[in-house]
Amino acid sequence: MITSSGIVHAQTWTTPDGFLSVTPPNPETFVAVPSPPEPFLGLWVSGDEATRLGVxxxxxxxxxxxxxxxxxxxxxxxxxxxxxxxxTKQVAGYEVWQMKAKGASAEITQAIVRHDGTIYKIMAATVGQNPDEQTIDQFIGSLVISQPARTVPPGTATSPGESNADLDGGLDSHNLSKSIGGFAALLGIGLLIYFVTRGKNK
Structure with missing residues (x-):
């Protein structure tokens, strides 16, 4: 089945471009948002609205x-x-950066992978309560990449810090890197998701 935001198989959800897949959370405790706001391709919200899982x-x-x-x-x-x-872990020849941030009222765990000029992020945000570590680990750990990295010697992996198309070129940008780490974080924990979800489920 193909939805507006991704391809759903029996046990997996795949990005529209087919690059990566994840296993969606338990449908008995999470609701899939049919048309999530950009830059989300896929978004699932827990029944108590405290946890958001997204790609x-x-x-x-x-x-x-x-x-x-x-x-x-x-x-x-x-x-x-x-x-x-x-x-950091390796998936299909790509390095996947993983990080966890904890603030006063929210916690975010995310994984970042790069394919040429595209950055993909798998993110779990929890607001107002202790995170469900098992669900978060299962979701982020379910990442599968269907397009193996090119031009990568055996035993190595393409880092998100480098383009798969040109491993030796490029200029570093501190500000761009910061924006990549933080993009969509506030959207993931903000009230916008609450209203979007309520609107889609009425």
Whole structure:
């Protein structure tokens, strides 16, 4: 089945471009938002509206390098808290940066992967209560990439900091990296999602 925001199979949800898939959360406790606001491609909200799980993407110049530390700084500024760097993992030849930010009233865990000029982010935001770590870990950990990285030597992986099309080129941009780390964080925890969800379910 193809929806306006993604492709839904029996056990997975896939981005419209087919690049990556995730396993949606339990439909008994989460509601899928039919037409999520940009930059979300897929969005699921818990029944108590405290947890939002989403997949989003944004475009960047293909030859610009990004810094992991700057992306973490951007997320920390957006949420007004501190960031913990989680272990980087490799999926289909791509490095996936993972980080967790905790603020006064919200916590965000996210994974970032880059494919040429596109940044994909898998994000879990919890507001006003302790996060459901098991559900969050299962959602983010379910990431599958269907298009293996190109021009990558065996045993290595393409980092989000580098373009898959040109591993040696590009200029670093601290501000761009910060914006990548923080983009959609406030949207993920804000009341906008609450109103969008209510409107879609009436």
């Amino acid at each position: 989003m993407k944004t475009e960047i110049p293909i030859h610009i390098k990004i810094k992991q530390s700057s992306a973490e700084e951007g997320l920390a500024e957006e949420i007004g808290g501190k960031v913990t760097r989680l272990p």
